[in-house]
Amino acid sequence: MKQKYRPKLPDFLSLCERNFAQLLPLLPAKLAVGQQLVIGLDDDHFYRIDVLEVCPFTTVVQIRALHEQRWSVVQPTFDVRLYHDARLAEVIGCHGVRYFKAVYDYPNTDMLQPDEKRQVNRLLSDWLQLCRRQGFQAEPVLG
Structure with missing residues (x-):
């Protein structure tokens, strides 16, 4: 019998710390709601980062592809909350799913994996590593 998935909090927090460290260089030093990059x-x-919310200790940004690519690959859209005091970045929404639970029963009606929260944060990590490897160019949207 397969064991039930149990999240490993230290591993998850380490992933969120790495995501914060990789996402921060993509953002302007001074954040304001409505900023776009x-x-x-x-x-x-091309991807766009929209600043959706700025609070004293947190910021919420959305990362999404600007245009659908020529091939039929689904481009992820991430809603990410940055916790500045804890130096963590956590995906709070991806592909229309908002606020992931730590563990899902499987099977479930939405066919989410038991470790869906970890998987979407890992996907963000992979995207951020791609940005770093490709030598991204970030430009503010003027207008």
């Missing part, structure tokens, strides 16, 4: 990975792949 375009990230260009190459001539065909």
